[in-house]
Amino acid sequence: MKTLLIILAVIGGIIGLIFLGLVIATNRRRPKFNNKGFTLLEKNLLTELFDLFEPDLSNKLKKQVEYFEPKRKWRQYWEKSMSVELYGDNTNPLSDELRYNRRDESKLATIRFKVNNEKYSVEFDNYDGRLWGWKIRPNPKSIMKFNSFELTSKKINTDPDSFAQPSFKKEKVKEVPTFTGWISKLTEFDNVKESWHPIGSEFLGNYTRLIDSKLPDGYVELITQTEGLDFKQFRILGVSEIYTTGLDDGNYYHLAEFDDGIIAIKEGEQTGKLYYCHYSGLTDELSSDFGKELIEKIKNTTPQHGV
Numbered sequence: 259m260k261t262l263l264i265i266l267a268v269i270g271g272i273i274g275l276i277f278l279g280l281v282i283a284t285n286r287r288r289p290k291f292n293n294k295g296f297t298l299l300e301k302n303l304l305t306e307l308f309d310l311f312e313p314d315l316s317n318k319l320k321k322q323v324e325y326f327e328p329k330r331k332w333r334q335y336w337e338k339s340m341s342v343e344l345y346g347d348n349t350n351p352l353s354d355e356l357r358y359n360r361r362d363e364s365k366l367a368t369i370r371f372k373v374n375n376e377k378y379s380v381e382f383d384n385y386d387g388r389l390w391g392w393k394i395r396p397n398p399k400s401i402m403k404f405n406s407f408e409l410t411s412k413k414i415n416t417d418p419d420s421f422a423q424p425s426f427k428k429e430k431v432k433e434v435p436t437f438t439g440w441i442s443k444l445t446e447f448d449n450v451k452e453s454w455h456p457i458g459s460e461f462l463g464n465y466t467r468l469i470d471s472k473l474p475d476g477y478v479e480l481i482t483q484t485e486g487l488d489f490k491q492f493r494i495l496g497v498s499e500i501y502t503t504g505l506d507d508g509n510y511y512h513l514a515e516f517d518d519g520i521i522a523i524k525e526g527e528q529t530g531k532l533y534y535c536h537y538s539g540l541t542d543e544l545s546s547d548f549g550k551e552l553i554e555k556i557k558n559t560t561p562q563h564g565v
Contacts, residue, residue, distance in 0.1 A: 338506030357387030
């Protein structure tokens with residue numbers, strides 16, 4: 259009996275240590291809200307941001323930053339990046355006079371720089387007519403107090419004084435059409451659940467210019483015939499639906515989605531190279547042949563008809 263009690267005590271102690279470890283790990287990764295100001299590095303990067311714009315817009319951004327600096331913000335250091343989101347004060351909100359025209363969620367600007375010969379980038383985001391936050395890659399924790407850096411490039415991604423382009427409304431086709439080229443092979447593996455009329459040329463440019471990557475030729479061929487396809491086990495996104503997932507090493511644009519991950523292209527790459535981003539966090543490099551990679555993934559996911 260004594261031996262049994264000792265064994266139970268040991269097991270209980272091990273379980274307790276595991277639980278404590280999980281709690282510590284969770285709290286360590288949990289984002290923290292604070293009212294602290296910005297670091298030297300961030301202030302200098304913000305100055306570079308202001309200099310990108312004409313005086314009126316630059317002044318609005320400066321006043322937005324002055325408003326948010328002493329107020330509530332969210333900051334999190336990840337393994338390979340750091341994120342900041344600006345929340346402000348609901349009882350004393352940012353004045354509408356300090357907001358700009360662009361009200362959708364979009365990327366404002368990208369700045370690339372070096373510290374001690376290591377390359378970094380910062381992406382500033384818009385939301386609701388104001389600066390929403392930024393993300394620095396790789397993790398900049400060791401350089402946040404640095405007062406200088408080597409600027410390598412900077413660009414405006416979205417004009418904050420422009421209005422969002424009119425959106426395209428997808429319309430389902432009553433009967434799935436007969437597709438041509440490699441797309442016709444998709445029905446060998448699964449039945450198409452839904453198809454849509456292709457996006458018109460008057461809308462296409464509004465979406466493609468928001469994608470800072472080369473779309474693979476096979477994907478471009480698909481969107482000339484249908485604005486996306488839905489199957490039982492997966493779906494291919496239309497160009498009007500493409501959105502990004504931010505991983506530690508960059509942003510990835512969703513082109514096709516499966517139960518365990520996505521086929522995507524990486525932001526900033528102009529080769530059309532594809533990746534498979536597993537929801538587990540792993541990323542596989544693929545070729546730039548969208549049709550080939552999609553069909554290969556389908557074969558491993560969906561049984562062929564009659565099998």
